């Protein structure tokens with residue numbers, strides 16, 4: 001039976017993106033009034049874990065670092081079919097950059113027991129650095145495969161997988177235990193179900209704070225973060241519409257010129 | 266103290282139902298509107314999402330989640346498609362009499378199939394002689410050995426042509442005060458679904474007529490006691506039936522408000538969005554007040570229902586309020602849209618048509634007032 005850890009992040013609902021603003025002073029995101037949802041790509045990570053469970057049998061641990069409000073996201077993953085949940089939650093974890101986040105998550109994973117497979121989303125929809133997965137792998141000293149798009153052969157301990165490249169794919173072999181960050185091409189995440197929600201009643205979410213992890217406080221949260229986000233701005237994404245007129249040939253010529261000018265072809 | 270918060274689990278039900286409606290129902294709405302016909306894919310999706318199993322106890326193949334969960338599901342589905350919510354709510358109405366009045370054998374025979382969607386349900390009371398007065402119906406039964414022979418006609422029946430098990434109210438041929446509720450099954454000799462209605466709204470929800478010509482019903486299909494059938498159907502309609510309509514109405518209210526907010530913030534007049542105009546804000550506020558009040562009435566009634574308390578009066582208030590409020594909301598939404606509110610590409614036109622179909626089912630607003638007045642006077 002495989003031991004799988006899925007790392008999931010609570011992110012502001014992308015549907016509410018118009019409500020998110022940047023605090024001009026602290027350079028942090030203003031998230032009040034915005035509901036938190038499961039990071040979209042983490043659904044693909046969950047789905048991959050569930051498919052492996054169906055295929056080989058697996059024990060799925062769902063792990064998240066975040067405030068207590070992230071608990072429903074973990075519960076949702078348990079309702080999808082995860083077996084146990086851990087929420088790493090402590091004021092001391094606040095203000096973490098990717099390094100401190102990955103360190104905290106890796107400490108959590110060590111305490112849960114080293115898994116055969118760790119699944120992360122390729123990126124979160126808010127921070128979107130794509131670093132947390134690889135950093136966790138580094139802290140745990142295991143191979144990492146980013147941008148997973150297909151598991152070609154998962155029999156045995158040496159997997160064959162395809163990862164996304166801009167113009168194609170890469171075929172890789174990787175020895176387990178390994179960490180994968182997944183893309184949306186990997187699978188179609190399943191929907192929540194009433195019976196899944198009922199089954200999740202019996203599944204526990206354990207909350208761990210800094211004492212539980214037993215790691216030095218200076219490696220956590222803001223003090224443990226070497227990165228400082230010094231500035232953030234919003235960009236105006238205005239689209240313009242231009243109507244081209246004339247005969248069919250004239251319109252085609254004009255369009256061609258415009259596309260060439262724009263560097264599109 | 267009263268706790269007005271949904272549990273974490275109920276929030277998850279809502280999320281699930283919302284995603285279901287947006288992903289599995291919304292893509293079919295245009296076709297349902299165009300043809301007016303039930304969509305098989307939607308029915309299958311409802312079954313796969315275990316939507317029919319909500320109120321049925323686990324021992325009969327259901328989920329045992331109760332009526333609040335059902336209200337949440339119906340409300341969320343109605344926000345996307347009132348027709349689908351109505352179809353689902355009446356599946357529940359078809360299940361209810363068997364749940365409440367069926368004997369053990371009947372529950373074992375019918376509920377598992379109704380829970381997994383292999384079988385679809387409905388309840389047929391209304392007749393051409395008038396739905397407000399169910400005792401005035403002309404569908405009759407007579408005994409023939411161990412069987413009953415049913416003759417008559419039912420009209421305006423939701424799921425008429427897709428239902429497999431139908432709770433049918435009939436009157437004793439010789440005693441106008443004695444009624445029986447029968448479970449009539451598709452394929453029984455002498456029973457057929459006849460005319461299909463074309464409605465102005467809730468298109469894609471099947472409504473039609475049923476006919477019984479010397480339809481032989483075995484005594485095993487009698488629900489409750491002989492002669493006490495009126496109670497079987499009225500108790501089911503009074504709570505589960507009205508509750509379902511309330512869920513449908515709340516969904517329309519929410520959809521109208523959402524569409525109005527979107528339009529009002531995007532439509533620019535005098536160099537600014539019309540949401541800055543006080544008159545428009547007034548309408549949005551009215552819709553919001555109605556929605557908040559409607560939800561409180563609805564979830565109060567349904568939490569009583571879940572506790573097993575008598576809740577038909579509370580449901581009458583909620584049904585009156587929410588179905589009337591849905592019509593008000595739809596009119597305001599159409600008004601806010603100006604000329605666009607008359608163009609079929611804009612869903613508010615559908616909400617307006619749908620809102621008018623909410624009224625009669627499970628009793629008109631007049632009848633709700635009759636019930637509510639009776640409540641005040643006793």
Ligand SMILES: Cc1cc2nc3c(=O)[nH]c(=O)nc-3n(C[C@H](O)[C@H](O)[C@@H](O)COP(=O)(O)OP(=O)(O)OC[C@H]3O[C@@H](n4cnc5c(N)ncnc54)[C@H](O)[C@@H]3O)c2cc1C
Nearest residue numbers: 007008065097098101120121123124127128129130131132
């Ligand atoms: C706008 C913005 C810009 C930022 N820029 C930087 C920056 O330049 N450098 C920097 O170090 N930090 C940055 N941060 C902070 C950083 O985003 C978060 O603090 C960090 O916790 C997670 O990084 P990420 O969201 O980029 O994750 P990613 O690396 O994009 O996330 C990939 C995957 O890692 C897993 N994961 C990530 N976070 C968690 C979690 N909390 N719990 C469980 N699993 C998780 C999930 O599986 C997720 O799909 C930024 C934050 C914001 C909002």
Ligand SMILES: Cc1cc2nc3c(=O)[nH]c(=O)nc-3n(C[C@H](O)[C@H](O)[C@H](O)COP(=O)(O)OP(=O)(O)OC[C@H]3O[C@@H](n4cnc5c(N)ncnc54)[C@H](O)[C@@H]3O)c2cc1C
Nearest residue numbers: 388389390391395396397421422423625626627628629631
């Ligand atoms: C979409 C839809 C789905 C339906 N689904 C079902 C179903 O699945 N099963 C089912 O059995 N029925 C169903 N019905 C029928 C519905 O229950 C009846 O339409 C309703 O009860 C009203 O009956 P009626 O249409 O015969 O109107 P009538 O009873 O003829 O009423 C006509 C008018 O008189 C008013 N009125 C009647 N009595 C009083 C009174 N005492 N005081 C004041 N005013 C009064 C009414 O309010 C109404 O305005 C459905 C109807 C619709 C529109």
